[in-house]
Structure formats: structure tokens, C-alpha cells
Amino acid sequence: MSTIANKIASLGLTLPVPSVPVAAYVPYTIAGNLVFISGQLPIENGQIKITGKLGAEIDIATGQQAAKLCALNILAHLNTACGGDLDKVARCIKLGGFVACTPDFSDQPQVINGASELMQQIFGAEGQHARFAVGTNVLPRNAAVEIEAVFALKS
Amino acid sequence: MSTIANKIASLGLTLPVPSVPVAAYVPYTIAGNLVFISGQLPIENGQIKITGKLGAEIDIATGQQAAKLCALNILAHLNTACGGDLDKVARCIKLGGFVACTPDFSDQPQVINGASELMQQIFGAEGQHARFAVGTNVLPRNAAVEIEAVFALKS
């Protein structure tokens, strides 16, 4: 088992089965040594797990859990992109985080931390990434969070 | 006529005259073999064609048409970036799709499919891309859809 796969297991986490895109696109593309991962929703066992909006029915802790689920789906696709060996990842370059929320909710950074902290736990210094975290009035399938990602692979 | 130009013609489509940016930026930049295309609106003959919001006055079919118009404007700029030869395109790497909508509309993926499917029709397997599709409360000039893109050129 690779170093990163071991790390994921040691955190008590299991990568989900890569989700099937809900529309006419693919989960990831590779350009040079960059992997672009499609926006991921908080899916578990093939189902959207956390729907609703921050500032209304979803609290920050639940939003963070949604972000973590997005991150696990990102990692599942990244794992496929790496041919099953996450040790090929050089760096998490960027996360783009969208938080479905009411117009008066302004703690998007804390919510997206649920994904950012997981990247750092798993990849260490190489998990540190650039990021945006913004609000939005609504996301696909009423998901609480959607996160896209860019990773660099070792050359 | 190049293969891709032929494909576009065979679909009964014509690339629009590249739109002029509505502000202080340029339609595309090139970094290495990546082309970054600015967010495109559903413009036809120099006019915003489809305005309004999904969930209100715009239905999904019309939203898909808006996304397709955004995609055609993306391709017009990409064509310029390629010096008029779209056969130089290696891959559609990413689309970033924003859908103007009411807070209860959650079918953004179906809307952005209007652009994604066009990419696949034109470029085949090389048209398959990573993507995000999110909602937003409003877009420039009240456009229904805005889409940015990243492409890879053949090296």
C-alpha cells in the first residue's frame, strides 16, 4: 500500500467509489502534469448526502462535513487519474469552493476548511493549496457545497 | 478546410464573429500549451441573446441554448487563439459554468450540458472535459449563463 493510501486508511477514511458525472462531462482531465478535477458534490454511496443551505438548515459543522465529502470524491477521481497510486501526486495546487447559502451567511472559509484540512492531513505540506471560497444562492441537486480542484503530478 | 472546421459546418453551425470584451481584459491568454478563455455570455450577432434566470422566465431548454451560444463564442475565440486552425486543439480541459437562477433551481448541470455536448460533438473524445456547474444570483448584462474555458493545444 502506498504512503498516501496508508495515510488515508490511518485517518479511518475510505475513498468512495468514483461518482459518475451527472451530465455530459468527465471527472478529470490531464494537461501536462496538471490534473483538473470536476466540481464534486457531497456524495456518499452514490447519493447526495448533505443538501440545503448554510445560514438556513445547514450549520457550519455540517457544511464542513459536506466539504470533506466533496474532498473525498475529489481524491477518488484523483486516485483514478493516478492509476491507483496517489503517491504520484506532487501537490494540491488549488481548490475552488462554492457554498450554497443565504445572503447573510459569510463564513464560507470555515466551511471549505472541511476540505482544505483533509488535504493537509493526507498530503502534509504538499496538501497546502491556493483556494477560493465563495457563496452562491444554490448548487446542483441542492447540494450544500461544490468543490473543484487542480493537482500537480510528479514528473 | 480543417477537420474540426468541417465538423462545425456539418453540424449546421457557424462560429460567431469573436465578441469584443465588455471591459478591460482580453478574450484569451496562452500559457505554455494551455489557452484560457474569458467567461463568455450567450451573444449572437453582437447582442446578448438570452437574458433572465432559470427557475423564473428561462426554462431548461432555453438555458441549454444559452450555454450553447456561450460555447460557440468560446470556440470563436479559441479559433483566433489557434490562428484560425482548430485542428491545433489537443483537448478541451475544463469548462466553468455559471447559471443565473432563482434560489430553488438546482438543474445547473443539465443547463451547462448545452455547452458540454457541443464540445463533444465537435471534438469527439478530445471534447470531453472537467467541469463545474454552479448557480449564481445574477450575471453580467442579466445573461442567463456565463462559461469560461481552458483548452490544451497540440505541442
Next chain:
Amino acid sequence: MSTIANKIASLGLTLPVPSVPVAAYVPYTIAGNLVFISGQLPIENGQIKITGKLGAEIDIATGQQAAKLCALNILAHLNTACGGDLDKVARCIKLGGFVACTPDFSDQPQVINGASELMQQIFGAEGQHARFAVGTNVLPRNAAVEIEAVFALKS
């Protein structure tokens, strides 16, 4: 003093002290010769300076000032990424601009121009970039604007 640093000074501008991320991420990452800068808020002297929404309490001129402040924070981090020598920058590749606004405000491009025009003033032709400018219902810490960026470094 480098050419670009001179240009910034000649415009009467001073780069802020690089802001500390408000969450679990880093201000920038580097992949090859690309620098990805995290979404920046209109921070001055460590404080969010311009909060609120376009279409409500914030007018376009103030929104443009917010965008300019975001751009200055982007440049401060870019300067760090360049080891203090902005002459190493080859090109501003992309800005991604989010404008907090009411659902009837559709002049996001004019707002983000506050950042785009600064890039052109400072970097000249190399400051011209691809861009998206979209609305959003709310941003972190109630900021009026958030902007992310990608730059290319000279190789």
C-alpha cells in the same frame, strides 16, 4: 528597484503586507511556471475595508475600489511568490472575479475592471488577461468583491 516595482511606486501605490489566509490554505502555489493566487478580499492594513453588496449599499465606484484592493493583495502575494522581484512575471493569465450583489445588479464587469485596469497599468501588455466576472449572493466576511488569479513566470 525593478521595473515593475518602479511602476507601482510611480502610480502612487504601495503593496500591502501580504494578508494571512483566514483559513486552512496558503496564499499561492506554483506549478511549473504558473502561479495560482488564492481568492483575495479587499483588505487594507489587515482589515476588510469594503463590505456590503453592489446594488444595495455599495456603488460601482466603491466596488471598483474594492476590486483594486483585491488586486493589490494579489500583487503582494505574487511578489512573495517571485522572491520579491515582480520583473520575473511573464504575464497575468487570468482573473476570476466574484461580486457580492443584489439579484438585479448586472454590472459585474465594470466592478472587476478596478482590478483589470490596475494589472494593465502595472504590467502593460503583459497585464492583459482572460477573466470571468460573475455575481454572487454573498462573499466571506461580507466582502464586496473576491478575486483569484493565475500568473505565468518567465522561464
